[in-house]
Amino acid sequence: MTEARNDSMNSPNDNGNGDNGGRDNGGRDNVPIFTVAEISQAVKRTVEGAFQRVRVRGEISRPSFPSSGHCYFRLKDENAVLDSVVWRGVLGRLKLRPEDGLEVIASGRLTTYAGKSSYQIIVDSLELAGEGALLKLLEERRKKLAAEGLFAEERKRPLPYLPEVIGVVTSPTGSVIRDILHRLADRFPRRVLVWPVAVQGEQAAPQVAEAIRGFNALPKTGPVPRPDVLIVARGGGSLEDLWAFNEEEVVRAAADSTIPLISAVGHETDTTLIDFAADRRAPTPSAAAEIAVPVKSELTNLVLDLSRRLASAGYRGLEERRTRVEGLARGLPDPQRMLQEMSQRLDDRAERLTLGVSRFLRQEAEKVESLGWRLPRPEQQLGLARERLDATADRLVRSGARNLESRREQYLRVDAERRLDQGIANVRRDTRRQLDQLGRLLDSYSYHKTLERGFAVVRDADGQGVLTRKGEVQAGQSLDIEFADGHAAAVAAGGAAQPKGKAGGNPGGSPGGSGGKARAGKTDGKQGSLL
Template structure:
């Protein structure tokens, strides 16, 4: 009994705990002993955020496993999101869950477990994005040869933007638009992606010009510093950009996901500026070289075509000497004809010049002064001849006038048997032969008297014609060098027509034109001789 009572006493000395008390005691003990820990392990059983926004997964190593939970508010602030198989260092508090008698870690921060873990994560993202086709070479677009506007996504206070601007000014100055972003930190990835999308959203003809090419640049740094450009959001924004992208992140040995997604990669920001624009001096030199090559090619082509044409002409066309030999006689004949025509034309022109010289000589002041006595430019012999003819005409005119005056006096003398002038009008109203007495007009010839009275009247008309012919001759002698115009000749003909006798009550018409010069003088002389003969007959 002693043993039995002693064992019961021993059992009764142990304190009794309820399940809740023990769970609470364990919870307090664990949380006090392991308040804040850093736990290294591999993420497993991760299925993404729960519908409530929390994330549940496990951390394990080679021999143990512990549950982990990330609350909704903490999950949004994590720089590195949980991924299946990723080795991380999780920072948080150890706590227990009384309902299942289990413990877990409440994660507040996740970091990759060293460079190897980051590289493993980067490689896993690269494989996944490459499987989607974001890195295909067919999606790469060529850069514009000479962009009008260059966009730059980088920090506005770093040395990168100054290097880019300086290099662009040296090569080919262009208009530059800078979109300022953070290139390091938790918000850098979102800002870079927003800048790329913002440049693509600009209208082509808007108030802010849309860039023709965009440079995404950052200086060198560690893998952790460049991790913002390895984010998936940045790679997708670069792949979806409507503008060609040049990625220039870090140094030549630094590769990020944006380098794979961009259209072109530059090892440094300075290299990106060199890719964006050409060198203006090199363009001028290339243009001059192309111009020289073009001119040389054209000269060679012309020489080649000239040679081909000569060869073709030599084979297809006759020789030039043969063509000229066939037409040589015609050319000689035409030459002789031309020479003769030229000689004849020269003779004709020489005669024209001589005649013009003679006319000018007759109109010279010396010739006009020499012939001023009779108003003509004639020689001395011609002057003497015309003077003698004038004297003869004057003497003939004087004799004719004397005889004609005597005939007129006899014509107007009272005839035998005629009534006196003071006789009554009834007795002297008729003449001796029963006709009217003669009028007192000197030009009116008596009707009676028979043939003699008609002859006297004709003689009177002839006399006046001779007088006017002599007057015209004197006028022509006064101006022998001038040829009568057509109007002058018509006036003279009209004058003679007015002085011609009337026949049948109408004026006799002449159809002959007045003859100029010596012929008119001969006609006047002939009429004068006729008149003198008539007067002599009456006497």
């Protein structure tokens, strides 16, 4: 290369060999004069001649896409900048679209642009400069799309339980579609629509995006059925191989899909951005088929089981109701039998009524009798009453005694007064009696002295009236003669005095009151006989 450069550098000098003498000779006048175009052309020839085709590594800076369809950007590193151009026809074939900051290796030919006195590279191929750069780009893109909400959980739609039609976006050849179809056939054969796409290379991303959009654009009713679920699949590969599924275009198409979408790109360890946008991520294409459909035999068994249970539950439900009705019917009594039973009961009751009356009377009689037995006998009652009376009397006496005692005390207190009065009365009576005796004594003493002198007092035998006249004495009349020392009985002489004598016996027995009289009485008989 150095040689080549030297050669090309030398060639203008060679061309000017003939002028050497002139330069040497004439100094300034010997230097050939180029027009601008000539020198530009010369430089261009030199540059293009010296660098046939180059690969340049650098970071893309400020890419622009004017309406011409070409793309301009700069490749730069720390100290240098290289203008870069991608012609319109080439741009679509590039593996990646020029983006600011992308570390790439650009391949192309070096040339100059005379119009700006600059040199540039005409890029015919771009590739990412190493895995690290790729991952960095991937991460940045993921962040950007996530910030837009493309991966949000609420955007995820549930997969249909049993899709009728499955749309598959993948290569129509190769193991991926085979694996999917086989797994579907094993589990649940379905109608499958394959949208053939390139899964690698420049065309992969736009084709995959177009396929997803195309399936979504299918009318619900049309010659081509609209799938119920989509599978976007690709086999394993390098990061670059899978790069189409990281492209924004594809990711956006997947996120926008109204048909639930399963992504199955690469192996389990490979993660592409479409996985984030998909409603489900399957680790492999076969797994995507498993996610898409249930196992038919299981469903068949399930339906079979349910239909058996339906039949038996329906039958049992009817049977149970029938049994219930029959049971109730059995419980419903036969009217005739009911009537008979009622009639029998009536008879029974009538009989029991008759029997009942007599039994009632008998029972009542028995009751009376037993009551009679239980009636207490009068003696018993009297005895009881007496006992009660005694007890009452006893209590009365006892309480009376107690009462009396207190009454007596009361009485004694009262009696003292009475006795005082009585005492006073007694004293008075005694005094009076003594006074009377003294009076009588006084009276008797009045004639007593006379008696001493031989006078006597003649009284009726009764001792009452003093006889002072002779006429007062009748023959035979009993008389009492009082002497000074006592009384003597006498009978008046005369015949007529006999009955009087009998009568005179009585006065002799009559209480004279004094011992003298008694003696006179004794002497009465003697005297009578004497007289």
